[in-house]
Amino acid sequence: MKNSNPTNDKKEFIWVTGATSGIGLALTKRLSELGHTLFISARNSEKLEQIAKDSDNIFAVPFDITREQDIPRVQATLMDKTRVLNRLYINAGNCEYLEIDQPDWSMMKRIMDVNYLGAVNTLAVALPLLQNQGRLASENQAPRPHIIGISSQAMLVPFPKAEAYGSSKAAVSYFLHSLSLDLHAYHIDVTDVQPGFVKTPLTDKNRFDMPFMVSADDAAQRIVDCSKNRPRTYAFPRRLHWTLKLGRLFPGIWQKLMTPKPDKNPEPGKLSK
Numbered sequence: 001m002k003n004s005n006p007t008n009d010k011k012e013f014i015w016v017t018g019a020t021s022g023i024g025l026a027l028t029k030r031l032s033e034l035g036h037t038l039f040i041s042a043r044n045s046e047k048l049e050q051i052a053k054d055s056d057n058i059f060a061v062p063f064d065i066t067r068e069q070d071i072p073r074v075q076a077t078l079m080d081k082t083r084v085l086n087r088l089y090i091n092a093g094n095c096e097y098l099e100i101d102q103p104d105w106s107m108m109k110r111i112m113d114v115n116y117l118g119a120v121n122t123l124a125v126a127l128p129l130l131q132n133q134g135r136l137a138s139e140n141q142a143p144r145p146h147i148i149g150i151s152s153q154a155m156l157v158p159f160p161k162a163e164a165y166g167s168s169k170a171a172v173s174y175f176l177h178s179l180s181l182d183l184h185a186y187h188i189d190v191t192d193v194q195p196g197f198v199k200t201p202l203t204d205k206n207r208f209d210m211p212f213m214v215s216a217d218d219a220a221q222r223i224v225d226c227s228k229n230r231p232r233t234y235a236f237p238r239r240l241h242w243t244l245k246l247g248r249l250f251p252g253i254w255q256k257l258m259t260p261k262p263d264k265n266p267e268p269g270k271l272s273k
Contacts, residue, residue, distance in 0.1 A: 013082045015039040017065060017122055018092030020047040022200030023150065026220035027089055032058055034224075039078060041065075042092065063125075065092050065118030075125045084133035084142075087227065088126045090119045090149040090172075095202050097161035108164045115168035119149060119175060134187040147183075147190045148227055149176040153235055156194075157247040160260050180232060189230045193223055196240035212240040 014031055018024035019040035028040050032055055041063040042048055048060035059081060063074045078085070094114045096107045126147075136142035154162055155170035173192050180190035197203055197210035198219045214222075214237060226234040235241040247254035 012036045012086035013039070013084060014087045014089065015041065015061075015078065015085055015126060016089040016091060017041045017063065017118075020044055020051065022202060022216050023195070023198060023219050023223070024089070024091045025051070026216040027091065027223065028058065030217075030220045030224055037082075039081070041074070063122075065121050066113045068117075068121055068124075071121055071124050075128070078125065078129060083129065084136065085126055085129040085145060086133060086143065087146045087148065088122070088130065089223075090122050090147065092118055092122070093150065093168075093202075095165045097165070098163045099161065108167075111164040112168050112171070115165070116171040116175065119172050123147070123179070130183075130188050131186055134183075137187040144187050144189050146227060146230055147176070147179065147188065148193055148223065149173075149191070150193050150195065150223075151176065153194045153196050153241060153244055156241075156244040157251075157254055158258065160258060177232065191227065191231055192233045193226065194233065194235040194241075195219055196235075196237055211243070212237045 011034075014036050016024055016027050016031070016038060019028045020042040024040075024042070028038060028051060031038055035057065038058045039061045040048055040051060040058060041061045043062065043064045045060065045062040048062055052058040052060040061074060061077050063070060092114065094111060096111055098104070098107065130145045130147065133142060133145040137144040149172060151173040152165070152169040154166045155173060159166060173194070176190050176192040183190060195214075197213040199213055199215050203210060203213070219236070222236050223234075247257075
């Protein structure tokens, strides 16, 4: 890269995880169009290289966020390109549903490993570079660095079969809000982004109504726009947010609306498996 010191450039150095599909891919396209230097990560190195190959401002950094042992390698790769990060989008995630009549309990760990511990591992990689930018910000030499984490409005109220996904996103949200307190002294801002239903390969697998759904491009634009103001929390679309807030205020009504109708002829002993 011609310029290894982004503090001399109006453009930013940004890392996006989960960049090969859905919101992450849409974020990558939008931020690249704005001229920022992007580091993009996911498990699939071939897809990453395909995205980066036609752009001189996108760099592929393969990273399986569940592998704690890969943190030093990924950190060294980033530090070989830059000494700071201006923004970090903690976006990578997955969703599986719990079938209570035949529960796969190992799925609970899989989802937590990706959605929550994956966010922790991502921050472990990025924190030194964010702190370097924070030190420059403390001397009024550069803007404050910014962490944008993607949680979900699914954690606001219970949904059927969403025990793993909702719990993991609640953990991500708490993680981000607690970080905002601890990192304030280091001149690092943190935003918890809570999307509703976004049309992605993950939601394409759902077989239930998803009200107020937005496209991945729309979601990415909203997230980029909200990053300018650095709110502690940003939930969208607002119509869904207020609907779920009402469900939280009236949990009894919400439970009646959301509780699946029982099987009239369940198999004997099925729930005990």
